[in-house]
Amino acid sequence: MTTSSILNGITKSSLKFLEPLTPGDTYAVIVDEAVSLVEAVYGTIILEENGELKRVYSSHQTGYVTQHRSRGNVYRVFKQQKTQIVSAKSIAKAHPEIKPHGIKWTIFIPLSYRNKSIGVLTINSAKDRTFNKGELNALKLFGSLATLAIRKAQLYDETRKALEQRDLFLAMAAHELKTPITTIHGYAQLIAQKVKNKERVDINWIEDLSAESMRLILLVRELLEVNRIRTGQLDYNWNECDLKEIINRAILNFKFIHPQHEVEFIDRIDSLPHKVIGDFDKLLQMIINSLDNAAKYSSNDKKIQIVLELRNKHVVIKIVDQGKGIKKSDLEQVFDQFYRSNDSAEGMGLGLYLVKTIITAHRGDIKIDSKPGKGTTLRVQLPLISI
Numbered sequence: 001m002t003t004s005s006i007l008n009g010i011t012k013s014s015l016k017f018l019e020p021l022t023p024g025d026t027y028a029v030i031v032d033e034a035v036s037l038v039e040a041v042y043g044t045i046i047l048e049e050n051g052e053l054k055r056v057y058s059s060h061q062t063g064y065v066t067q068h069r070s071r072g073n074v075y076r077v078f079k080q081q082k083t084q085i086v087s088a089k090s091i092a093k094a095h096p097e098i099k100p101h102g103i104k105w106t107i108f109i110p111l112s113y114r115n116k117s118i119g120v121l122t123i124n125s126a127k128d129r130t131f132n133k134g135e136l137n138a139l140k141l142f143g144s145l146a147t148l149a150i151r152k153a154q155l156y157d158e159t160r161k162a163l164e165q166r167d168l169f170l171a172m173a174a175h176e177l178k179t180p181i182t183t184i185h186g187y188a189q190l191i192a193q194k195v196k197n198k199e200r201v202d203i204n205w206i207e208d209l210s211a212e213s214m215r216l217i218l219l220v221r222e223l224l225e226v227n228r229i230r231t232g233q234l235d236y237n238w239n240e241c242d243l244k245e246i247i248n249r250a251i252l253n254f255k256f257i258h259p260q261h262e263v264e265f266i267d268r269i270d271s272l273p274h275k276v277i278g279d280f281d282k283l284l285q286m287i288i289n290s291l292d293n294a295a296k297y298s299s300n301d302k303k304i305q306i307v308l309e310l311r312n313k314h315v316v317i318k319i320v321d322q323g324k325g326i327k328k329s330d331l332e333q334v335f336d337q338f339y340r341s342n343d344s345a346e347g348m349g350l351g352l353y354l355v356k357t358i359i360t361a362h363r364g365d366i367k368i369d370s371k372p373g374k375g376t377t378l379r380v381q382l383p384l385i386s387i
Contacts, residue, residue, distance in 0.1 A: 108120055109140065113147050183256050241276055320377045366378070
């Protein structure tokens, strides 16, 4: 193989690099092209991640068991950005795993972008041969093109994930907006009916209507923040929160959305401390979403319970339903975004994802237990301010 043939091979390879590929597919194409280019046995790609060199792909299982030494050839090529060829004999002691495959030499090609190393491409061959300076320069050129392909795939992947985060945020915002809008509509209907009949309007309705209107305003404000859409994160306003007040508000809101369901609040804390540091609205949304999920899997004649208790300096909220339950195969995925079981035709699959996101932000813990036909118990644990 001559310098000219290597350059012709690189030209053909570069056309494949232009295709829109995922990072994983890009690694595979690069290694396959490199192996074909020099008639090698297998190749491996090592990239820098968080200050460490990690293997991201190998076309042979041997490549996954090879360990990189802190002062080995991979690190040397990564730092110096120079193509290097090493005979198998010189590295046989450090890497005995290559001997059964008849490897004669290993070529290390630097992967660099804008004079910054991002990794190393290694190619292992079972043929005896040497490379002249022109051929080595051509292989370094291949490394540069491969680097561009990797960066293109990484940027494409980052863009895809950013768009998914944006779409997720919009879906989350819409999901959160639904609850206060429904509650406001319910109170408006009740007030309209009272006014029509010239009856006295309960002052608590006005107060709750005002609170939900303010909550709606805050949610819309979040929706309009471009930075929040870009990052997929929601703001948290941390304050001292009374969980009993939050639970009572959640039950009140829930009754407007699901008037056919009965909810029982079992308070096992009584006068003991039950306050936490958190975001009132997010915790309220967390309980409402949990109740919504319980209602989705329960028939109208089955009672839903909310149990509040203490455990090891933590407050525990349990939402217990007597519904159809969740299959074991679905339990591990119920907290995933956009996940919906085959038994559910309702919702967008965001309810429990939001619940877990909120609990995680509050340094809490969440678990779910369920058996088909036996109902479901959602356990949320939050650290108390003091006990």
